[in-house]
Amino acid sequence: xxxxxxxxxxxxxxxxxxxxxxxxxxxxxxxxxxxxxxxxxxxxxxxxxxxxxxxxxxxxxxxxxxxxxxxxxxxxxxxxxxxxxxxxxxxxxxxxxxxxxxxxxxxxxxxxxxxxxxxxxxx
Numbered sequence: 001x002x003x004x005x006x007x008x009x010x011x012x013x014x015x016x017x018x019x020x021x022x023x024x025x026x027x028x029x030x031x032x033x034x035x036x037x038x039x040x041x042x043x044x045x046x047x048x049x050x051x052x053x054x055x056x057x058x059x060x061x062x063x064x065x066x067x068x069x070x071x072x073x074x075x076x077x078x079x080x081x082x083x084x085x086x087x088x089x090x091x092x093x094x095x096x097x098x099x100x101x102x103x104x105x106x107x108x109x110x111x112x113x114x115x116x117x118x119x120x121x122x123x
Contacts, residue, residue: 002026002112004096009117012086016121020081022096022114029077030054032112033104036070036081038092038119047107048094049081059105086121094119 008020022034036048049070050059058070067086072079079096094117097110 002032002098004098004112004114006094006096006114006117009094009119011120011122014086014088014121014123016086017082017084018086018119020083020094020096020117020119022079022081024077024079024098030074031100032098033101033106034070034072034079035097035099035104035106035110036079036094037097038090038094039116040089040092043092045095046092050104050106051079052104053102057104083119086119088121088123090119091121092119093117 003025005023012018030053033053035050037045038048039045047061049068051070051072055072067084069082096114098112099110
């Protein structure tokens, strides 16, 4: 079993930055593909980013356009999402997710989810 806990959300002005963290416990973190999703009110959940087990490869949703960076520290069992140039439309609950796989580009099929952290971007 894998437990995921996100942190780092909050209120930020447009153009600002936030860094989300996802701490994992349970089984071997380095065997997990990690990903970030988000869900805004009234909208479907949306894939944000995925990262390979070793952290050398990443994959992003089209809307990211170089503003976000996904990373991980396997020694700390933690994944990160650095978000820059935030826009009001980035307002959502952000979730980290994990799966036992090698496919870090997968946008579905994740087995484990965190509880989410709210990100609000004011204009």
